[in-house]
Amino acid sequence: MSAADLMLLRFLLASGGCLAAGVAVWAVTALCRRTLPDFAAQRSLWLLSQITIVATFLVILLPHSERLRVIPQIDLDRVTQASVPAAATPTAAAPAPRAGRIGHMAANENNWLATGAQAWLLIYLLGLGYSVGKLMHARRMLNGLAATGCRMDTLHAHDGFGGWAQGTSAADVIEVDAPISPMLFGLIKPRLLLPRHLRSLAPVQQQLIVDHELTHLRRRDLQWMSAGVLLQTVLWFNPFMRLLRVNLSWAQELGCDREVLRGRPQVQRKAYAAALVAQLRLQHRTLATALAFGGVSERSVAARIALIREPAGAPRKPWARCAALASLAGIVLGSLAFQPALAWRMAPAAVAEAGSGSAPSVVLSCTEIVDAASGQRLVHEGQCDQRVTPASTFNIAVSLMGYDSGILRDEHAPALPFKEGYADWVDSWRTTTDPSSWIRNSTVWYAQQVTAQLGEATFRRYIGAFGYGNEDVSGDAGKDNGLALSWISSSLAISPGEQVVFLRKVVNRELGLAPKAYEMTSRIIKLDTLENGWEIHAKTGTSAQVLAAGRGDEQHEYGWFVGWASKGGRTVVFARLVLDPRQDGKPAGGRAKRAFLRDLPARLDAL
Template sequence: MSPLDLLALRFLLASCGCLAAGLGVWALTALCRRFAGFAAQRSLWLLGQATVLAAFLVVLLPHSERLRMVPPIELAETSQARPAVPSATGPLAAAAAPANVPNVEQSQRSWLAYGAQAWLLMYLLGLAYSITKLWHARRILHGLSAAGCRLHALDQHDGFAGAPTRTPAPAVVEVDAPISPMLFGLFRPRLLLPLHLRSFAAAQQQMIVEHELTHLRRGDLYWMGAGILLQTLLWFNPFMRLLRENLSWAQELGCDRDVLRGRPQAQRKAYAAALVAQLTLQHRTVKTALAFGGVSASTLAARIALIRRPAAAPRGPWARCASLAGLLGIFAASLALQPALAWRIDASAAAAQPTTEASAWPLGDAASPTALSCTALADAASGQRLVLEGQCDERVTPASTFNIAVSLMGYDSGILSDQHAPSLPFKKGYADWNPSWRATTDPSSWLKNSVVWYAQQVTSRLGAARFQRYVADFNYGNHDVSGDAGKDNGLTLSWVSSSLKISPLEQLAFLRSVVKRDLPLTAKAYDMTVSIMPSQTLANGWEVHGKTGTAAVVLADGRDDQKHQYGWYVGWATKGQRSIVFARLLLDRRQASGAAGTRVKAAFLRDLPARLDAL
C-alpha cells in the first residue's frame, strides 16, 4: 500500500472520529441548553467546534495511536485480481517485482483504499466549494459597501443620537437595498445600514445601531470568523454547522441582553417590534456578517420571548467547569476509542481467485511465487500491531535471522566472550557457500556476514539438549530443531531450510522479548548481542538494528528450488524511549545480483522512514 493510500485511510478514520465527536458534543450542548442562560454562552459553542476539530486533527498526527485503548482493525484485502509476485507496499513492491509483472501495489489495492482516496478527493472538492462560497459572500458585502453612500457625519442619522461615546464607530455606509443592518470586516469593520431603517422610530434606530456597535465592542466579529473557519474546515460534519449557528444565536442573544439591560418594558417591546419589521423587509442575510435580522422565522418567537423576558445567566463557575470537563472527556474518548488500521491479505479470498500461471501453486505452498509476503511492525512496549500487511502467520525457515537467537545462547552460556572472541579460523569442510566465509571469523563478522559454519560451532558446543532448551525458553517458532528426517543434522542445520520454522508474527514476539529483556538470560547476553547486531541511523533519527536472512525454497522432492528464495529482514528501530519491532518476509525470485535478504533489507529501509513517521 502506497503512502497516499495510508494517508487516505488515516484521513478517513479521522473523518469518522470527527463525526462521532460531533455527535457527542451536540448531545452535551443539548443537555446544557436545558439550563437557563447556557444558550447565550459563546464559549460553549466555539469550544464545542474546537473539540470536534481537535478530535479530527489529532488522529492525523504521528504516534496518536499510542493513546488508543482498542485493538487495531484488521482490514482484509479483497481485490479482484491477485498479483503475480508476493504482495508488498510502496518501494518494497518496486524492488521485489520483476519487470514483466503487473504493478503489485496497484493490483493489491482494495475497495477500501479506493474509497478512502475518493473521500479525500471529495473532501478537497468540498473544501474548495466552501471557500468559494465564502469568497462570494465577501464580494457581495464589498459590493454593497461600494454601492452605498458613506456617512461622514454620524449625527445626521437618528440611530447614532444615543450611541455611547466610548465605542469607536466603524465606517458607516447607507445602502438602498432590502438588507438587515449588519457589521462585517475583521480588520476594517464596516457597518451597513439600509435606507429603510430611517422609517423606524428614532428609539428603535438607536437600539438597532447600539446592537451592532455592541457586537464590535464584544469582539463578535472574531468569534464569528473563528466559527466560520472551523465549520469550513469540517464542512462535511453537520454538527459543525449546528454549533456555528448556535454560536451566532448566542452572539445575538448576548447583544440583545447588553442593549436592553436596564431599559423599561416599553422599549423592549419596541425593540422586538423592530426585529419583526426588519425580518419582513429584508430578503436574506450573509453569514459572514453580523446582522441585526440574523434570525429565521422558526427562531423569531424564541428570540422575542427572550427579549421581553431575558433568561438569567448560569450561576457560579461550576456550570462552565462542568461543560468544559464534558468537552475534554469527549475529546479524550474520541481518541482513546479510535482504532488504528492494520492491513492484511485475506488468504481465503486469494485462494478463491481463478487459476493462472502465477496462482497455480497452492496458497501457502513454499514453492509458490505468490505464496508469501509480509510486512509487520509492532510497538515493543505494548505489543500493539502498527502495520500488518500480507500473510504474516505463515511459518517458514528463519535462515540467518536465527543468528540473533544463537548469539543470545552463545553469550549466555559463555561460549562467546565479547565482540571479537572467540576468533575461529576457517577449516576445510566448513560451509563455504559464500567466499567471505572462507576466512577467520569472530562474533562481529559472523553476524555481519551470516557465516553458517560459525553458528554451527556455537550450537555444537551447546549440545543438543541445551540447544533444545534455549529454543523452547525463547518460544521460538515451532521449537522443532530435529533437522532433516534421517540426517541427524538438527544441531547444525535445523534453521536453514529444515525443520525449524517461524512466522513473521512469531518473529515480532521473539524480538519484543529481546528488546524488553524478558528472556531468562544474563544482561551480558543482551548487551553483547545488541553490540554486534548490524545497525544504522535513519535520516529521521531512528536507530535500526536488523538481521537479514536468505534461504532456498525446498521443493516436494527435497531439491532446492532454483527460481525462488526466502528473504528476511527482522529487528527493531529505536528513537528516544520508543522501540518498534519489525519483520519483513518475501518469497523472491532468485537473481544474480545477490541474496534475497539483502534486497529485502534495502527495499524495506527505503520505505521505513516514512512508515515510522506515520506511526
C-alpha cells in the same frame, strides 16, 4: 500500500470520527438547551462545541502514544488476509499457489482501501474549494453593497447615534439604499451598513438597533463569528458544524440583545421587538460573514423575542455547566483512547508467501526508512527502539573492520578452508569460504576468523568508533567469548533505529575508515536492482530470542533485513525487524527480506 496511502486512510478515518463526534456534541448541546437555557444562550458553548469536533478530527488524524489507545492498531495486511474464505484453503500439496492468491487478494483489498481514501480526499478538496468560493462570493457581495452607499462622517446627523458621542464608533458607517437589515462586517476593517429606510423608524428604535450592532463590535463578536465560520469551512462535510455555527450566531445576537436592553423599560423592549420583526421581513437571507440585526433565522428571531419579553434567565448551575464542559472534553479524550491506529506490517504477508496454513501473529515488528543525506525519517512503523541481537547483520560491521585493517583484500580473498571445530550449523558453511560467499551464506566461522585476527582491543576500538548499538562485546557472562559470539544472541544489541543511524554513517563515509573498506563492503553486500531502478545493498540476519532464564526461545526467532537503496543520486537506508514464530527450513531473516523487497518498489516510488 505506501506511507502516503496510510496517511490518506487516516484522513478518511478522522473524517468519520469527527462525524461521530458531531453526533455526540450535538447531543450534549441539545441537553444543555433543555436543562441549561442560560448556558446555551452563551456563545462560548457553541464555539467550544465546534472546537471539540475539530480537535477530535486532529486527534485521530495525528499519531499519538500507543499507551493511550484502548483499541489495538489495525494491521491492514492481516485484515485483508483474514477476509479470505476458509473454503479457499487448498491442500498442503499446493502451498505456493495459495500464497500467491492470498497475496493477490490482499493487494486488491489494499488497493480498494487506498482508492477509496484517494477518492475521499478529492471530494474533500472539491468541497473545501466550493465552501471557500461561497465565502469569497459573500465577501464580494458585501463589498459591492458597501461601495454603493455613502460614508457617514457626521454620526450625530443620524438619529440612531443620538446616544453615542461623536467619533466613538470604531467602524466605518455606510448608509445604503437597499432592503437589508443593519449589519456589521469586516474582521480587519469593520464596517457598519445602515439601510436608508432605518430613518423611518422611531428615534428610540433607531438608537436601539445601532446600539445592538456597535455592541457586537465592543464584544469582539466579529472575531468569534470568523472563528466559527472558519471551523465550519474546514469541516464542511460535517452537518453538525453548520448547526453549531448557526447556534453561535444566535447566541451572539441574544447576548447583544441582553446588553442593549439591560435596565430598559418595557415600552422600549416592545419597540425593539417590533423593529426586529420589521427587519426580518426585509432581509431575504443572512450572509455568513456578517452580523445582521434580525438575521440568523425566523425560528431564532422568535426565540429572541420571547427572551426580550421575559428577560429572566434560568438560574445558573455551576456544577451543571462544569458537567457540560467535561462532556465536551470527554469526547476528545474518548477519541484519543478509542481511535484505532492503522499499521502496515509485512511479516504476515511473508508467512503467507512461505506457504504456511495460516498467518501466525507477529510478536515484534518494525520498519524504518530514513533519507541517507538529510536524516529525514520517511517511514517509521512499529517498535523501532527495542534493542535485540544484530545476528548476521553485524557482518556489515565486520566487513568494514576487515577491509580497513587489511585482513580482507577483495571479494574473493582471503579464501579460508573449513576446519573441524568451526561452527557448522548450516551445510553451506562446511566448505572453503571467501568474503563474497561469507556474506551470501552468513558463515559464522568466517566472521569469527576476522574478529580473532583483529584482537579484542582493536575489535572494541572499532565498535566504539562505530557507535554500534549498546557497544557491549563482552559476550556471555563468564565465558570470555565476546570476540566469537557477542553479536549472536549474546551481549551486543542494537535497535532498528540505531541500525539506520549506523548505515547512514556507512553510506556517507563518516566512520573514519579507508575508502576501500566502504567500497568493498558495498560490493559484497550488493543485491539485485529492483524493477524501478533502485539498487539494493543489504544483509539479512536470523537469531533466536534469549528468554529471561538465559535459554533460547525455541518457538520464535528474530528476522533482520538492513541496508540501503540508491537511485539517481539519492540513497535511503532501511531496517526491517520481526520477531515471529519459527518455521523449520525458512529462516526469519529470509522471510523478512522477501516480504520487504516485494513491496519496496511501491514504497520507494512514493517517497
